[in-house]
Amino acid sequence: MSDTHFTAPTRFIEVDGDGFAYRRWGNANSGQPPLLFFQHFRGGLDHWDPLLTDGLAAGREVILYNYRGCASSTGAPRNRIEDKADDAAKVIHALGLSKVDVAGFSLGGMVAQDFTQRHSELVRKLLLLGTQPRGGNPAPDPRIFEAAPRPVPTVDDFLFLFFGPSKAAKQAGRDFWARRHQREDQDPPSSVELMQAEIEASTAFATPLDPEKPFDHLAEISQPTLVVNGVNDVMIATINSWHMVQNIPNAQLIVYPDAGHGAQFQYPERFLKHAIQFLDE
Template sequence: MPFAERSDARLYYDVHGEGYPLLLIMGVGGNIRWWGSGFVRRLAEKHTVIAFDNRGAGQSEADPAKPWTLEQMADDARAVLDAAGVGRAHVLGYSMGGMIAQELALRHPAAVASLVLAATSCGGPQMVQPDEVKQEMRSRPASVAERAEWYKRLFFPEAFRAKNEAYLQSAFRLLLRADMPEAVYQAQLDAVDRWRGSWERLPSLSCPALVMHGLEDRVLPYINGERLAYRIPGARLKLYAGCGHGFAMQAGSAVLRDVLAFLDGGGDGAGREG
């Protein structure tokens, strides 16, 4: 199995497909499985898709007792690219992964051809998140069955849950088979909380950017996406009606279409809205 070795972490990654490289960075609580095999397979029809488990998640290893930072996790992502022999890639980050992606582009601009920022935020004082959601994020249920219900309530609007209960039950049964230890989950949330944010630095980004957000996102309301798109020069914004934090599961076909259209739109395979 391929691993990227760092002094304080061992990062598992896998590679699919051929074409211009695309790095996927997952959010809090997730691992490689959370991208969905169909989503990765479709992206891999046109791109070399590199997905990895964040430190401590999935098959990656790191000590959560030592405080982590998003800057450190951005350097993890760069280490994965180096281990895969990739000097420059498109980067798609989801939720916390989108924050890591921003930090990667700011710390290692030569490594990032374009950014796709999904259901994420610039962090810091400009990040908008209701206090009750912050508390809910910190109190993840212990049992797998309760945790599945908790994720569904957090990630999806009630109307979607009511129509897709069987699908969601099956999906989370698979996703939670390899769930992360609580200490790792809390360490990820701590890293998000201590991040200084990117707001002041975003105007310095020169790579094309696509910002994607669900209009009914409870975890990170869509104003976070609007602020990112406003702050990043030339960024394109796509909003998905009726979708929550798990918008890629709700609107999978549209999301894939929009991501691929952006990546293949020109200039190193990346497109801007003109």
């Protein structure tokens, strides 16, 4: 029996003396590179949607991955996005891989951009979900500063932070919450130190490299890129997705209606079709 989101074992790869947690499963005979996932602020291996990971694993291998010091990974958390990206490159090399596709959500989308720019030879295609470019202005709803850092996030926090305001959107959020808690051996929660380091990392990422031309660096991303967001992202304003698609040369943008920061979790079947088409074409 092949592994699934619920049965793939948590493995560790050692890099620079620290153990990076990952799960890897899926179709290794597809002829496509593995799809590497970078997770959101404080998120670990079990914050992904099994509908998406298993759906994507039918056509390729998938690799879920914890940053240094995140949840079950060991070591001191990184406080800069570029260091997270360089760590990921070391992990990819340690796994014996020469090419991957990359999907990054929120803070993970920031890591995915830096990973692609700093290690372009490793990346074939790029998916950027609910994220912002370096130098972008997240312009969040002030209420996120209470909900996002809460030591033990509640379902209501997730509904506010990730999903649209309608009754249907909230129900989709509850359905996602139930799916992501089905695995029995859940990854442990991330530490306060990880949260503080990621706040510092994302704050530094918001500073443009060139204030007069804040998004010119995105032209360095030559890979085909799919940008996805909800129409009303309270965490990272949706306009940031437009900035990325305007400045990444080979990018396309999909904005889902009545959706927020985690649009791919609100519309998992729709996103799965879009992601597979993008990766396969």
